[in-house]
Amino acid sequence: MAKPRLISFKICPFVQRSVILLKEKNIDFDIAYIDLSEPPEWFLTLSPTGKVPVLEVEGKVLFESAIINEYLDEVNPPSLHPDDPLEKAQNRAWMEFTSPLYMAFFKLMMSKTKEAGAEVILEANKQLDTLDKIKIQTPWFNGEKFSMVDISVAPLFVRLAFLKKHFGLDLLDGRTNLQAWSDKLLARETVINSVVEGFEDILMMRIKGAESFLVK
Numbered sequence: 571m572a573k574p575r576l577i578s579f580k581i582c583p584f585v586q587r588s589v590i591l592l593k594e595k596n597i598d599f600d601i602a603y604i605d606l607s608e609p610p611e612w613f614l615t616l617s618p619t620g621k622v623p624v625l626e627v628e629g630k631v632l633f634e635s636a637i638i639n640e641y642l643d644e645v646n647p648p649s650l651h652p653d654d655p656l657e658k659a660q661n662r663a664w665m666e667f668t669s670p671l672y673m674a675f676f677k678l679m680m681s682k683t684k685e686a687g688a689e690v691i692l693e694a695n696k697q698l699d700t701l702d703k704i705k706i707q708t709p710w711f712n713g714e715k716f717s718m719v720d721i722s723v724a725p726l727f728v729r730l731a732f733l734k735k736h737f738g739l740d741l742l743d744g745r746t747n748l749q750a751w752s753d754k755l756l757a758r759e760t761v762i763n764s765v766v767e768g769f770e771d772i773l774m775m776r777i778k779g780a781e782s783f784l785v786k
């Protein structure tokens with residue numbers, strides 16, 4: 571595979587999923603950061619959705635983090651998916667399940683009132699409970715073998731840890747399976763190295779800029 575180029579926005583969790591996978595597989599890649607509030611013309615020409623991540627590889631363009639990661643996993647064996655087709659399909663379903671939680675985090679960050687924030691938390695709590703119940707194997711989602719599901723949820727735990735650290739908002743409180751999963755993932759080198767320098771400051775600036783209830 572020719573050296574791919576990942577188009578990123580510094581605090582995008584979906585890009586972070588691809589960065590973790592690239593690092594897990596030791597794939598050499600370039601990364602270009604854009605400002606989503608002022609996306610450059612070349613990016614809008616490249617990206618069919620106007621969203622990041624976009625992966626340029628062998629003169630072609632891939633978009634959607636899940637598709638990018640599936641491609642990278644396939645062309646860089648061994649696969650991080652289970653071999654069994656049914657287990658693999660179940661894993662993919664759980665990867666999909668985690669995606670709305672990123673939207674919840676974004677909405678929470680942008681909520682101007684405590685009431686709006688509480689509504690988002692109520693909905694997220696239901697999804698987190700479901701995930702907590704299903705995550706019975708340890709240390710990783712499939713037990714001993716680190717997999718694509720672990721990657722798909724890692725950027726979420728990074729953000730939940732941020733909420734706890736800066737605002738005392740602990741969405742993993744009482745969810746012991748998720749807490750243990752988070753602890754493992756946040757200690758993993760590829761996850762640690764998947765955030766840009768100054769990540770928390772940039773996130774905080776975004777929250778302040780949105781006049782979120784979190785900073786009132």
Ligand SMILES: N[C@@H](CCC(=O)N[C@@H](CS)C(=O)NCC(=O)O)C(=O)O
Pocket residue numbers: 579581582583584585606619620621622623633634635636
């Ligand atoms: N389903 C997409 C979601 C990507 C996404 O929402 N990216 C955000 C940044 S984190 C984005 O580019 N937003 C710009 C926009 O919506 O115009 C994926 O998994 O790649």
